[in-house]
Amino acid sequence: MQATIGDIDGCEDLYLEFAIEGGDHRLRLLITEAELTDKVTPLVIGGIDFAPRSIEHTADCRCFEVIWPSTIACSIRNESYCGQSRSEEFNGRHFGLYAKSHYLEFVSAATVATQDYPGPFKHWGIFTLNHVIDVVSTDEPTVRIVQPKEYSQLRRWSSTPS
Template identity: 35%
Template sequence: MTDLWKTIDHPTVVWANDSENWLTKQIQPINQSLLVVDIAAAIRGSEQGSVGGIDGVYPLEIKLESDALRLRFYDFVAYSVTAEMFTQQGNQEASVGGWLRIFSKSFYLEFVERSTWATSGFPGDLIHYQINTLDHTIDVVTSNPPEILKSIQ
């Protein structure tokens, strides 16, 4: 359980959770055991447009000057990507964090525990990490804390 708290208190995680308007930049399963998720801070676009029938709005975009993070999940058990508008969290779930979140109890973690043969014996105690952006929710179940890096665009 100590790795769980070290990860949520990691200075980069604290900085990310205090920031605003993250967008998903890229999700790439590198191979059978590595998942890389890149997110970047959205910056207001320079040209107004129309969104959902509302005129005069500025789009949020990833630009070269956007702050960015890379999360590397080694030996993940499962991951899921959900369009942000369809994401929900139940009252029975328990988590800490904001944009980057760790669940101690979740429906997704229960699903993975019931639908796979992963156990605390192998690969180890499972942890549910969640990356929330303005456009997606990325859920990852693994027994290893992710490597978190501020990345260069």
């Protein structure tokens, strides 16, 4: 079933399940929606019981496959080491476009990519609970909802050791 960037952007929270970059510079992501559950994980610090609720992918949550047919550059960072810069301009909450970013500056300085070759390109950002994904491409991503049975198969395939 087709979906949109807006469908992902509107989720409460997200997890990155896997990312695969093909030899042809194709990028495929599996992103799962997550929500705050009633499940409590005991956490005692200094004698104080915080008992935080967990954020999980549940049966009511959606799974999204996001594909870029080709990329100029992509990066996946641990969100614990990422900060927001006031000089960057981002349109979106979890999944959106940058009008201005340090990553675009890096791609312009570190590659021969220009607006003439390979053509006008954009920087998409996806913010999940554990990862920040940066993608620079001339192509728009396609987004679709993955059905539960297919999600189980994809997840099992992606976690098989090589």
